[in-house]
Amino acid sequence: MAGSRGVVIAALVANGAIAVLKFLGYLLTQSPSMLSETYHSISDTGNQVFLLVGIRYSGKEASRAHPFGYGKAQFFYSFLVSVLLFGIAGWESLKHGYDAILHGSHAAAGLVSFAGYQFPAWYVNVVVLVAAIGFETYAFKKAAVELRTQIREYEWSGIAEAFKKTSDVTTLTAFTEDAIALAGAAIALVGVVLTQVTGNYIYDAVSAAFIGVLLMGFAVALAWENKRLLLGESLPKDAEDRLRDVVRNHPGVVHVDNFRTVHVGPEKVLVNADISFESDLDTDDLDADITQIEEKLKAEDGRVRFVYIEPEI
Incomplete structure (x- = not known):
């Protein structure tokens, strides 16, 4: 800025x-x-x-x-x-x-x-x-x-x-x-x-x-x-694919059901994802995994400012 x-x-x-x-x-x-x-x-x-x-x-x-x-x-x-x-x-x-x-x-x-x-x-x-x-x-x-x-x-x-x-x-x-x-x-x-x-x-x-x-x-x-x-453009496909891979490769993730990004400002991106986790995860482990995924996404691309994850087990 x-x-x-x-x-x-x-x-x-x-x-x-x-x-x-x-x-x-x-x-x-x-x-x-x-x-x-x-x-x-x-x-x-x-x-x-x-x-x-x-x-x-x-x-x-x-x-x-x-x-x-x-x-x-x-x-x-x-x-x-x-x-x-x-x-x-x-x-x-x-x-x-x-x-x-x-x-x-x-x-x-x-x-x-x-x-x-x-x-x-x-x-x-x-x-x-x-x-x-x-x-x-x-x-x-x-x-x-x-x-x-x-x-x-x-x-x-x-x-x-x-x-x-x-x-x-x-x-x-x-x-x-x-x-x-x-x-x-x-x-x-x-x-x-x-x-x-x-x-x-x-x-x-x-x-x-x-x-x-x-x-x-x-x-x-x-x-x-x-x-x-x-009009609410997403990140370019290559950048979005890298973020999707970060989620997909996280331990305990079975499948990325939906993955969406949108620019909410210059160099500011919101990420929303529906993720299927392994069924044997308890609530505490799930919360920790979500937090780790959020941190990984922000580390992968500095434009990511907001992350919302909907877990599916």
């Missing part, structure tokens, strides 16, 4: 600073792609606020109404991020880019004075976007380190498998945001430079629209990944 919070805070600081710089660049040049990138960075900044709220809310103690805690709050707020903020920013960027393609861009070609020197206004956009790439690279690396830690811990094959199996949606969302932010800044930079080199506004306008499409596409992907956890 501490790792996720650090990733989000790093992204919040980076995106907040970048949003201000991009908006200043847009005001000076009226570049369509800079406005799209402004929407993008404002969206990302709002995203981090939502994710921090989710992290804080999920840390509340369990209650009668929520006996397994509030861990799913992170799934909910990450879903809001993907649908509301990414979707809105993507739509606005696409709409603005489309309008620029149809009616032409009004990018300023004037001069800007700074420290006694004058230079073309579009230079501001280049400097801002290069700075944005630097900031986003820092945030992206921090998120990537956290995600790779999970990949090593759970022996996943890579980022694609982690995207499908992780329950740490906060890190997943931050990682995806930062990757998109890097791509968006690079696309905007190419569009701005090509427009100035060729004198054709279409490159800047198309860049703005493409950034919108990129945002909306990843919004759908992130919403889909959050949906599986909101």
